[in-house]
Amino acid sequence: MDSLLIKGGVPLRGEVRISGAKNAALPIMAAALLTGAACVIRRVPDLSDVRFMGQILMRLGAEVRFEGDTVRIQARQIKGTGDYELVRKMRGSICILGPLLGRLKKATVSLPGGCVIGARPVNLHLKGLEALGAKVTIKGGYVEVAAKRLTGAAMFLGGRAGPTVLGTANVMMAATLAQGVTVIESAACEPEVVDLASFLNAMGARITGAGSPTVTIAGVRELHGAEHEVIPDRIEAATYAITAAATGGEVTLCGARPDHMRAVIDKLNDAGVVVEANHSGLRVRRGGRLKAVDITTLPYAGFPTDVQAQMMALMALAPGISIITERIFESRFMHVSELARLGADIEIEGPSAIVKGGRLLSGAPVMASDLRASAALVIAGLAARGATQVNRVYHIDRGYENIDGKLRQLGARIERIEEA
Numbered sequence: 099m100d101s102l103l104i105k106g107g108v109p110l111r112g113e114v115r116i117s118g119a120k121n122a123a124l125p126i127m128a129a130a131l132l133t134g135a136a137c138v139i140r141r142v143p144d145l146s147d148v149r150f151m152g153q154i155l156m157r158l159g160a161e162v163r164f165e166g167d168t169v170r171i172q173a174r175q176i177k178g179t180g181d182y183e184l185v186r187k188m189r190g191s192i193c194i195l196g197p198l199l200g201r202l203k204k205a206t207v208s209l210p211g212g213c214v215i216g217a218r219p220v221n222l223h224l225k226g227l228e229a230l231g232a233k234v235t236i237k238g239g240y241v242e243v244a245a246k247r248l249t250g251a252a253m254f255l256g257g258r259a260g261p262t263v264l265g266t267a268n269v270m271m272a273a274t275l276a277q278g279v280t281v282i283e284s285a286a287c288e289p290e291v292v293d294l295a296s297f298l299n300a301m302g303a304r305i306t307g308a309g310s311p312t313v314t315i316a317g318v319r320e321l322h323g324a325e326h327e328v329i330p331d332r333i334e335a336a337t338y339a340i341t342a343a344a345t346g347g348e349v350t351l352c353g354a355r356p357d358h359m360r361a362v363i364d365k366l367n368d369a370g371v372v373v374e375a376n377h378s379g380l381r382v383r384r385g386g387r388l389k390a391v392d393i394t395t396l397p398y399a400g401f402p403t404d405v406q407a408q409m410m411a412l413m414a415l416a417p418g419i420s421i422i423t424e425r426i427f428e429s430r431f432m433h434v435s436e437l438a439r440l441g442a443d444i445e446i447e448g449p450s451a452i453v454k455g456g457r458l459l460s461g462a463p464v465m466a467s468d469l470r471a472s473a474a475l476v477i478a479g480l481a482a483r484g485a486t487q488v489n490r491v492y493h494i495d496r497g498y499e500n501i502d503g504k505l506r507q508l509g510a511r512i513e514r515i516e517e518a
């Protein structure tokens with residue numbers, strides 16, 4: 099298993115190009131299952147999760163071709179079964195369920211199971227598909243959905259923690275080919291949902307309201323091929339912004355969309371970080387001393403759970419006490435004990451982490467547990483004195499394109515140690 103060896107203490111400087119958003123690219127690739135015609139998707143990040151979605155689509159019978167950051171998908175004839183072996187490796191693969199049901203009127207997909215960040219149920223996905231007329235059966239670890247025909251319906255998709263991103267995506271995709279009008283209340287408002295809706299509309303769907311809590315989908319008879327460019331990854335951009343602040347450097351995030359990052363920019367400003375929009379994206383630098391700020395993760399447009407771990411690494415460096423509350427995933431604090439190995443003082447109290455910041459961090463070997471936790475460890479390692487080895491780095495390759503290359507370009511002393 100590869101690891102990253104970091105020698106900390108270098109302020110990062112320069113420009114970094116933000117890649118396409120993983121969490122937009124995955125459902126958009128799945129949406130190509132809704133038509134037999136060719137789809138061309140651009141600005142697709144080169145990530146293991148994306149290549150894996152490509153494999154899933156091929157196993158379903160689609161032709162998938164990667165050419166640089168473009169992927170061409172044509173799903174002329176497909177089967178409706180997503181096996182356990184494929185689905186268990188990536189929880190996001192559940193987003194094939196909606197398009198398979200829409201296109202074939204039936205699908206059998208393995209239930210993805212939980213992961214280290216929480217239970218991750220799919221009850222809301224199934225509630226929405228049932229509302230469209232699908233019969234849902236759970237058997238042998240698989241969910242089977244089938245309908246003679248799908249009929250538009252009004253539904254409420256809010257859950258315990260608010261809306262669901264991939265649940266909204268699944269229902270939206272199935273509803274494009276339903277008869278009549280579907281209205282999703284408490285829909286997820288994330289920019290990735292908006293990006294999926296624009297791709298679906300380019301394929302001939304009739305979706306309005308994406309980005310608001312009420313999304314309306316007027317069903318059509320069929321969809322056609324389309325071309326689309328994926329939005330820049332707001333989570334990757336936030337991660338590099340925090341890295342610049344943590345190392346006391348100055349970094350320009352080329353292509354970043356400030357309109358997708360308001361909550362993160364606002365918290366960074368409160369923490370003493372200067373973020374300026376310019377013609378190429380966002381320029382980020384530390385304004386003076388870092389300040390401790392409290393953070394609560396929320397559905398969009400609130401502070402994203404996918405940036406919680408990275409912000410905790412920054413707060414470990416800010417003198418004072420910061421309370422970080424996780425409201426989306428109940429156990430997304432796996433990074434806490436690893437940050438403690440670098441010298442951070444963090445205690446967990448229920449859904450909150452209390453960070454007593456301002457201590458000097460010093461390098462140590464640490465273990466990555468999930469994608470964003472790994473990013474937090476890289477940030478802490480870059481800010482720490484001495485050497486940090488981040489093990490199990492495959493987690494980070496799931497969601498950050500060429501992270502070591504991009505960081506090196508900004509002056510970081512980081513190398514990948516490949517294990518045979």
Ligand code: EPU
Nearest residue numbers: 121190218219220221222223257259261262263264426469
């Ligand atoms: N939930 C339910 N029932 C459901 C679905 C979700 O109770 O049927 C709950 C979840 O347990 C959680 C909350 O609703 O408490 C929100 O989960 P959501 O469904 O929105 O998460 P997701 O769609 O499975 C996507 C991203 C995650 C990101 C979350 C929240 C993709 C591929 N994944 O997951 O990304 O954290 O939205 O913004 O889009 C990551 O990139 O590191 C990552 C984990």
